[in-house]
Amino acid sequence: MGSDTDSRGRVGVVHGEAQPWNWPELTARVKIEQMPYLGSPHIEENSSGATRPWKLRPLGSVLRDKDHGWGPLLWVLYLGFFFVQPVVDHVSLKHWLFDGLGAAIFLVLYWGMFLLERPRVLVHVGGMVLLGVIFVPFNAGACTFFIFAAAMVPFLVDTQTRAIAGLGIIAGIGAIEGFLLHASGWTLFYAAIFPLLIGAGNVFFAERNRMNRKLRRANEEIENLAKVAERERIARDLHDVLGHTLSVITLKSELAGKLIARDPQRAGKEIREVEQISRQALSDVRDAIRGYRSQGLVAELAQAKTTLETAGLTVQCDAATTMKLPAVHESVLSLAVREAVTNVVRHAQAHTCRMRLEQQNGSCRLEIHDDGCGTSNGEGNGLRGMRERVEMLGGTLNRTTEAGTTLSITLPLKEWAPKREGLQN
Numbered sequence: 001m002g003s004d005t006d007s008r009g010r011v012g013v014v015h016g017e018a019q020p021w022n023w024p025e026l027t028a029r030v031k032i033e034q035m036p037y038l039g040s041p042h043i044e045e046n047s048s049g050a051t052r053p054w055k056l057r058p059l060g061s062v063l064r065d066k067d068h069g070w071g072p073l074l075w076v077l078y079l080g081f082f083f084v085q086p087v088v089d090h091v092s093l094k095h096w097l098f099d100g101l102g103a104a105i106f107l108v109l110y111w112g113m114f115l116l117e118r119p120r121v122l123v124h125v126g127g128m129v130l131l132g133v134i135f136v137p138f139n140a141g142a143c144t145f146f147i148f149a150a151a152m153v154p155f156l157v158d159t160q161t162r163a164i165a166g167l168g169i170i171a172g173i174g175a176i177e178g179f180l181l182h183a184s185g186w187t188l189f190y191a192a193i194f195p196l197l198i199g200a201g202n203v204f205f206a207e208r209n210r211m212n213r214k215l216r217r218a219n220e221e222i223e224n225l226a227k228v229a230e231r232e233r234i235a236r237d238l239h240d241v242l243g244h245t246l247s248v249i250t251l252k253s254e255l256a257g258k259l260i261a262r263d264p265q266r267a268g269k270e271i272r273e274v275e276q277i278s279r280q281a282l283s284d285v286r287d288a289i290r291g292y293r294s295q296g297l298v299a300e301l302a303q304a305k306t307t308l309e310t311a312g313l314t315v316q317c318d319a320a321t322t323m324k325l326p327a328v329h330e331s332v333l334s335l336a337v338r339e340a341v342t343n344v345v346r347h348a349q350a351h352t353c354r355m356r357l358e359q360q361n362g363s364c365r366l367e368i369h370d371d372g373c374g375t376s377n378g379e380g381n382g383l384r385g386m387r388e389r390v391e392m393l394g395g396t397l398n399r400t401t402e403a404g405t406t407l408s409i410t411l412p413l414k415e416w417a418p419k420r421e422g423l424q425n
Contacts, residue, residue, distance in 0.1 A: 062114045081141050082141040085139050102134070109131075110124075136191065147194060149170050154205070155206045155209070174192035175188065175192035247307075249281075252277070300337050307345065308341060308345070315355070333357075333366050336366065340368045341368075342382070349372045354370075364410070373404075
């Protein structure tokens with residue numbers, strides 16, 4: 001029994017043009033760039049850095065981020081502590097303008113961490129620390145800049161080690177400045193110790209965000225692989241269903257064309273059967289998309305016998321029709337019979353065909369043999385799909401081409417129960 005020569009790699013026949021799938025490439029984990037902005041992943045496009053360094057993201061997408069959501073709008077309110085001292089001390093207009101300039105620079109650095117596609121740690125965190133160093137001598141509320149820098153650094157680096165090192169640097173700078181300015185104990189606390197405590201707590205949340213992003217990415221990858229597998233299944237089933245049905249329709253149409261002149265009644269009968277087969281094909285296609293096609297192995301063997309006899313072959317069918325098989329076994333064997341008979345009609349140029357179904361040693365065995373011109377060509381689309389189904393159930397498929405072609409399928413019955421859950425997964 002010959003088989004189609006189509007490559008098994010092209011499977012996208014249900015929607016759009018068929019494309020080859022590279023399974024190792026699909027199953028490889030996509031690299032996620034760690035922490036490009038607070039709580040939001042950026043997938044590395046390529047090593048050449050195709051993304052522009054100052055490309056902005058829409059504010060709506062930032063606020064819809066799954067890791068922080070509306071958080072940035074709430075966190076920025078802590079900047080109000082920077083203006084407590086100017087309000088209490090009734091500073092001059094010049095001092096207000098100076099503080100306003102510092103706040104404006106801070107807001108640019110702060111929102112840049114969220115809006116930029118690729119924020120820079122040294123620019124944003126370093127800029128906040130520099131603002132703290134500049135403004136603390138004039139405004140003790142500038143310790144807020146040290147706190148913001150320490151709170152954000154765990155989310156902007158890719159490892160806990162770097163986060164801890166960054167926190168140590170920020171706390172050290174705040175402590176050094178406090179000692180040099182002979183600042184009060186509270187100022188020293190808010191410039192060095194409190195940022196360290198806030199940052200240390202955020203190290204945990206940053207690691208959790210990294211794990212959540214990896215989990216979401218893995219789920220998306222699994223979903224994509226499931227879609228690819230479903231497309232493969234539909235393509236394989238449509239090949240088996242339509243390949244067989246269209247072969248029968250072609251065969252009966254040719255027969256009707258030859259009989260229409262000398263036996264119109266017989267030709268009309270063949271045409272009516274073509275109509276019935278076409279309607280059944282439509283139902284089979286719908287069933288294939290839903291995932292269940294078979295009408296039963298006994299019905300499939302009977303249909304196979306009719307098809308072979310219509311093609312002019314002598315058929316011998318020896319099937320244990322009382323054998324009780326699981327539904328999925330019966331479906332796989334039915335599709336195997338359909339594909340095998342299609343290949344006999346299309347390629348074998350045989351005169352006789354023998355089908356045998358028997359149960360032995362806790363297994364069921366299906367054998368289909370024809371006396372045609374067996375070929376040793378490589379497996380085509382149909383035979384490969386048949387082998388995949390059989391091996392999925394723990395069975396074996398053997399094909400020999402001596403004195404015709406013999407196709408033998410063996411499916412274990414006792415081992416089916418423990419494997420069923422894995423197959424469904």
